[in-house]
Amino acid sequence: MINKNKFLLALPVAVAFGASISSAQAAILEDVESRGNLNCGVNVGLSGFSSTDENGNWQGLDVETCRAVAAAVFNDPDKVVFTPLTAKERFTALQSGEIDVLSRNTTWTATRDNSLGLNFTTTTFYDGQGFMLDKSLGIENLEDLNGASICIQSGTTHELNLADYFPSRNIEINTVTFDTPDQTAQGFASGRCDVLTSDTSQLSALRLQLPDPESVVILDSLISKEPLGPVVRQGDDQWFDIVKWTIFAMINAEELGVTSDNVDEMKNNPPNPQVARLLGVDGNYGEQLGLSNDWAYNLIKHVGNYGEVFKHTVGEDSPLNINRGMNALWNEGGILYAPPIR
Numbered sequence: 044m045i046n047k048n049k050f051l052l053a054l055p056v057a058v059a060f061g062a063s064i065s066s067a068q069a070a071i072l073e074d075v076e077s078r079g080n081l082n083c084g085v086n087v088g089l090s091g092f093s094s095t096d097e098n099g100n101w102q103g104l105d106v107e108t109c110r111a112v113a114a115a116v117f118n119d120p121d122k123v124v125f126t127p128l129t130a131k132e133r134f135t136a137l138q139s140g141e142i143d144v145l146s147r148n149t150t151w152t153a154t155r156d157n158s159l160g161l162n163f164t165t166t167t168f169y170d171g172q173g174f175m176l177d178k179s180l181g182i183e184n185l186e187d188l189n190g191a192s193i194c195i196q197s198g199t200t201h202e203l204n205l206a207d208y209f210p211s212r213n214i215e216i217n218t219v220t221f222d223t224p225d226q227t228a229q230g231f232a233s234g235r236c237d238v239l240t241s242d243t244s245q246l247s248a249l250r251l252q253l254p255d256p257e258s259v260v261i262l263d264s265l266i267s268k269e270p271l272g273p274v275v276r277q278g279d280d281q282w283f284d285i286v287k288w289t290i291f292a293m294i295n296a297e298e299l300g301v302t303s304d305n306v307d308e309m310k311n312n313p314p315n316p317q318v319a320r321l322l323g324v325d326g327n328y329g330e331q332l333g334l335s336n337d338w339a340y341n342l343i344k345h346v347g348n349y350g351e352v353f354k355h356t357v358g359e360d361s362p363l364n365i366n367r368g369m370n371a372l373w374n375e376g377g378i379l380y381a382p383p384i385r
Contacts, residue, residue, distance in 0.1 A: 085106060
């Protein structure tokens, strides 16, 4: 026989628990708004993703992601405080609340997503682990690396990838580890190792730091999937959604042809219902996030769509000159895809 009183007694507790969850879910947005800025964790220095210019201003793909979140929340992309973090420091800084979002060329893996109290939002750059070496070695295949010494940054997924790949193929390698990307590149440049391994995007950046960038080659072969993207703490679904949909808005804007240059015209005369919803002319999609309904208009106006950001940070208008490849839109030969706003 069912004890109805048991459920009646439990109801107020459940209601109270639900209320506390709702309060907790809004905590980060409230903290960010009351503080007046977003705290964003970035790489200590990686060209194209997060580095400072000659005036000390942060720039790069990961930096622009945080500026877009700030624009969505404040209508001001400059309301961001950037905290440079090493690979070893990054997760602790997020877990402790020192930063609100980690936007630091970080690979989405099962362990990181499931056991650290963190949530990966979505992928902003699809990458893979590659290898850079001196052209004079004449090496074209990974099988030719038998006996080679490899420089690698500690605290990254690259260490496990090496352990997965080479022993299973009876290829012997020796690893030389360093704490930061700069130290790793310097170790390679000074001859501490024969090969430098990292994500291919990072190799493209580190290549520019070498005395003679033209003397090295990045092999075509990859040994891993490295989906890179921003990370937030678990337990705050609203903040998780804000960061995630900021990126989705940038991707959808590129697909719909909305740019920082034409966004005003598009808002005043939306060419189709999708653009009207994206820019807050129709619907209450910003309100659903706890933001103003023109949140996506603001971030596109101030920062640009995904394609614009890619182009000037890591793409054809940058020193890295990385082609879109997998990071092209799904309807242009890539795998970049965002859920629709509707």
